[in-house]
Amino acid sequence: MTALRKATVALTTEAVPFAIRAERASDVAAREALLDASFGENRQARTCQRIRDGRAPAEGLAFTAVHRGRVVGTVRLWHVSAGGIPALVLGPLAVDGPYRKFGIGAALMKHAVAAAKARGHGAVVLLGDAPYYARFGFSPLKTGELSLPGPFERDRLLGLELREGALDGAWGMIVPTGMTASRPRPRVSEKARQLSPQAA
Numbered sequence: 001m002t003a004l005r006k007a008t009v010a011l012t013t014e015a016v017p018f019a020i021r022a023e024r025a026s027d028v029a030a031r032e033a034l035l036d037a038s039f040g041e042n043r044q045a046r047t048c049q050r051i052r053d054g055r056a057p058a059e060g061l062a063f064t065a066v067h068r069g070r071v072v073g074t075v076r077l078w079h080v081s082a083g084g085i086p087a088l089v090l091g092p093l094a095v096d097g098p099y100r101k102f103g104i105g106a107a108l109m110k111h112a113v114a115a116a117k118a119r120g121h122g123a124v125v126l127l128g129d130a131p132y133y134a135r136f137g138f139s140p141l142k143t144g145e146l147s148l149p150g151p152f153e154r155d156r157l158l159g160l161e162l163r164e165g166a167l168d169g170a171w172g173m174i175v176p177t178g179m180t181a182s183r184p185r186p187r188v189s190e191k192a193r194q195l196s197p198q199a200a
């Protein structure tokens with residue numbers, strides 16, 4: 001693993017050289033298309049989306065995998081209260097179809113978890129397939145008494161402590177606590193700007 005710039009990590013597999021960097025505003029269209037392709041266009045109806053509605057990801061914890069400048073993977077983390085315990089929810093994690101099985105998903109997971117730990121967060125929870133996430137240390141051991149605001153499969157609610165004991169006694173609803181996402185400013189046309197009175 002070689003650091004290219006401070007915020008970019010280059011990783012090379014035999015077949016697909018890729019890099020992981022902080023998400024940029026210009027990634028939005030490609031990221032949303034990738035998520036639609038990975039989870040279907042009704043993905044907004046999923047229970048985990050209720051954690052993200054109207055919120056911004058946790059600061060410094062949204063990452064993009066790129067291959068020759070193209071967005072091929074994404075992962076984001078979100079501030080929550082897990083029954084009163086400050087934690088992060090991870091997701092969605094997705095890698096573009098043709099780029100799967102090259103280790104990009106694992107690299108995104110390791111990068112995101114390490115970054116969360118470096119920022120002092122105590123725990124990460126997610127809703128996902130245990131056979132995939134177990135390899136990164138996630139388990140249902142301490143999430144059995146937690147709930148999500150909507151239907152979910154109990155055996156898919158997994159947790160990872162970044163600080164030992166951070167999820168001890170976790171009980172109750174997982175609710176969002178992150179910053180409200182800023183809305184894009186309405187564009188004011190040049191003509192409207194010329195017609196509007198100037199502020200004194």
Ligand SMILES: CC(C)(COP(=O)(O)OP(=O)(O)OC[C@H]1O[C@@H](n2cnc3c(N)ncnc32)[C@H](O)[C@@H]1OP(=O)(O)O)[C@@H](O)C(=O)NCCC(=O)NCCS
Nearest residue numbers: 038093094095100101102103104105106107128129131132
């Ligand atoms: C899950 C996903 C992010 C993995 O990305 P990736 O870049 O292929 O991941 P990696 O290359 O690090 O790992 C691939 C391995 O994970 C396995 N894997 C992928 N999804 C899995 C799952 N749901 N359960 C168990 N194993 C899984 C693959 O079979 C492969 O196994 P192998 O190494 O033995 O061949 C990608 O398949 C994806 O975007 N899927 C659609 C969206 C999704 O399901 N996201 C996760 C939400 S639960």
